[in-house]
Amino acid sequence: MAWAATVATLAAGVAALFLMIEDHHSNTRGADAPPTPVRNQFDESVGPVSALFAAPLRWAGDAGDYVRDYFNAVDENRRLKKQVAELQTYKEMAQRLQNINGRYEALLQLRTEPEAKMVTARVVADARGPFSHARLADAGSDAGIRIGNPVLSEHGVVGRVVGVSKTVSRVLLLTDVDSRTPVLVNASNARAILAGDGGDAPKLAYLRGHDPVKRGDVILTSGDGGLYPRGLPVGVADKDIFGQWRVRLYSDRSALDYVRIMLFTDFSQLVDEAALNNRSPPPISAAEKAQIDQAVAARIATPRPGSPEAAAADKAAADAGAAARPAPAPAVQKPAAPAPTSAAATHGPKVLHPSRTSPGHPVAVVPGPR
Amino acid sequence: MAAYQPLQPWSWLVVPTLVCLFGTVIVAAPARFLGLALPEPVFPMVLAFAWAVIRPSILGPFLLLVTGLFLDLFWHGVMGLWALSLILVYGVALLVRNLMVGQSVRVLWVWYGVFTTVAFIVAYLIVVARVHATPNLINTAWQATVTILLFPFARRLIEQFEDADIRFR
Numbered sequence: 001m002a003w004a005a006t007v008a009t010l011a012a013g014v015a016a017l018f019l020m021i022e023d024h025h026s027n028t029r030g031a032d033a034p035p036t037p038v039r040n041q042f043d044e045s046v047g048p049v050s051a052l053f054a055a056p057l058r059w060a061g062d063a064g065d066y067v068r069d070y071f072n073a074v075d076e077n078r079r080l081k082k083q084v085a086e087l088q089t090y091k092e093m094a095q096r097l098q099n100i101n102g103r104y105e106a107l108l109q110l111r112t113e114p115e116a117k118m119v120t121a122r123v124v125a126d127a128r129g130p131f132s133h134a135r136l137a138d139a140g141s142d143a144g145i146r147i148g149n150p151v152l153s154e155h156g157v158v159g160r161v162v163g164v165s166k167t168v169s170r171v172l173l174l175t176d177v178d179s180r181t182p183v184l185v186n187a188s189n190a191r192a193i194l195a196g197d198g199g200d201a202p203k204l205a206y207l208r209g210h211d212p213v214k215r216g217d218v219i220l221t222s223g224d225g226g227l228y229p230r231g232l233p234v235g236v237a238d239k240d241i242f243g244q245w246r247v248r249l250y251s252d253r254s255a256l257d258y259v260r261i262m263l264f265t266d267f268s269q270l271v272d273e274a275a276l277n278n279r280s281p282p283p284i285s286a287a288e289k290a291q292i293d294q295a296v297a298a299r300i301a302t303p304r305p306g307s308p309e310a311a312a313a314d315k316a317a318a319d320a321g322a323a324a325r326p327a328p329a330p331a332v333q334k335p336a337a338p339a340p341t342s343a344a345a346t347h348g349p350k351v352l353h354p355s356r357t358s359p360g361h362p363v364a365v366v367p368g369p370r
Numbered sequence: 371m372a373a374y375q376p377l378q379p380w381s382w383l384v385v386p387t388l389v390c391l392f393g394t395v396i397v398a399a400p401a402r403f404l405g406l407a408l409p410e411p412v413f414p415m416v417l418a419f420a421w422a423v424i425r426p427s428i429l430g431p432f433l434l435l436v437t438g439l440f441l442d443l444f445w446h447g448v449m450g451l452w453a454l455s456l457i458l459v460y461g462v463a464l465l466v467r468n469l470m471v472g473q474s475v476r477v478l479w480v481w482y483g484v485f486t487t488v489a490f491i492v493a494y495l496i497v498v499a500r501v502h503a504t505p506n507l508i509n510t511a512w513q514a515t516v517t518i519l520l521f522p523f524a525r526r527l528i529e530q531f532e533d534a535d536i537r538f539r
Contacts, residue, residue: 002464005426009461012431016438016457020450024500042443046395053392054399057408061401126400127445128410130510131497134446135400163446170446177501199506255402 040165047136047168050125058257116229116264119143121169123256130198133176135159137259140167148227150262156233156250157181157221158259169261174234174249175202183234183247184222185213191222192245194234200252204237204245213237219247229264379429382531383421387433390414391440398444409516414441415489416520418456419482420527422463423470431457451496455489462488471532475525483518490514 026036069076104110121139139145141164151158151171159179163170172179179196183204190212196202207213217237223230235249284292390413397408414437421430438453445452463470463485470481490510497505 002426004428005464008428009431009457012435013454013457016435016450016453020448020454023449039443046444050395050398053395057399057401061403064403123400125398127398128407129445129513130505131493132445132447177497177503177505197503197506198509255400257400
């Protein structure tokens with residue numbers, strides 16, 4: 001019995017290892033991974049079940065929030081009044097800047113990004129372990145969601161859609177170990193890559209420049225690579241105890257119960273790869289075809305340089321030229337070259353003094369100025 | 371006269387598996403209490419340890435394979451990551467089973483903690499090799515700790531079934 005159990009354990013282990021290697025080769029979980037039927041079908045099946053089981057916990061959490069809000073209402077009210085007064089200034093400023101920005105865009109005829117539609121979805125399952133940070137949202141391809149769509153909460157960017165079935169979508173969070181997001185520092189416009197590591201605050205990698213980021217700087221999506229639109233709020237820069245720059249995410253401020261999925265079409269989705277890979281030439285008209293044929297015929301008729309035909313033609317041309325030239329005049333002895341003048345000595349080749357060269361080497365001669 | 375009563379697979383294998391999967395789905399709810407998210411332990415670690423202590427089984431490792439694949443798909447992890455880690459724990463626990471049987475609860479808890487730590491180290495190294503990045507150590511230690519705290523469930527499962535098959539006492 002024991003040996004049979006051992007054999008069964010080995011067989012199961014080999015099967016798990018095989019699946020892992022296969023998964024590694026096909027790369028089915030990364031942000032740029034192709035959609036896989038197994039994962040999509042699993043998400044489609046488990047989504048409603050998760051929603052059913054999550055409902056009581058959601059209600060309990062809502063009830064707790066209700067009680068807490070009831071007792072904190074007065075403090076909350078005071079704080080919000082103060083916040084509204086502060087934000088009023090920013091609102092007026094934003095309206096003014098929006099107006100100016102719109103006029104500039106019109107004057108410069110800028111191609112601005114079109115408005116992207118949003119789909120609101122409820123999160124039904126949440127993986128928070130160190131090796132995977134992903135969520136399941138209850139809206140899928142039926143709502144127009146596609147792989148690669150950015151996902152936002154009411155505070156900021158959450159992640160990207162990496163799997164979609166008819167009724168559910170799988171969202172890879174910014175904090176996942178596989179997540180890499182191009183971002184910029186708003187204050188310095190410095191670029192970086194936001195790299196998740198399974199913790200709450202992802203790292204800022206590949207920062208360039210001298211002191212490009214400071215504590216408290218706002219981090220936005222850069223739009224590089226076309227994965228995200230530019231300027232979506234991500235979080236605030238902060239340093240950890242090891243001196244590594246990290247980003248405290250805006251989306252981490254509250255539980256992700258509802259998310260907004262942006263139906264943003266990135267460059268990779270816009271590109272028609274089949275058209276790009278189509279190597280057949282475009283159709284040509286009859287006149288163009290006649291022109292091409294004529295050019296090809298002329299090219300064939302002209303001998304290539306270096307070929308025997310070209311050599312024979314060159315020889316014939318040279319013989320004909322020699323026959324046509326007059327006889328050369330008798331040779332006249334040239335007078336002796338005049339002695340170099342001071343100017344010629346100045347501008348002629350300079351000879352370095354032997355003492356300035358190494359003893360075993362000849363005297364070096366360097367050309368003088370022209 | 372029957373010297374022993376054979377274990378029914380559904381009672382010590384299937385039902386605990388379903389309970390673990392149920393627990394996994396429940397704690398995956400996107401809810402926060404007092405601003406804190408629920409911990410996310412690896413419930414099937416209990417099965418991998420307890421099944422090996424109770425008795426050797428042919429069905430056990432394959433159920434662990436299925437359970438581990440469920441975790442990988444449900445958490446959107448690397449396929450086979452938890453399946454391999456659970457089977458590894460089961461296999462090693464099976465090898466040293468004679469050292470563990472009959473020991474006190476504290477000793478068993480230590481063994482369970484050691485196996486869980488080994489499983490997390492293996493999973494960590496697999497992820498490092500795959501994504502060429504180091505997952506957050508604090509978060510890894512937190513998940514391992516809450517998994518180790520599940521030992522009372524393993525103990526209950528062991529106490530319930532360890533005397534059911536006297537051939538392996």
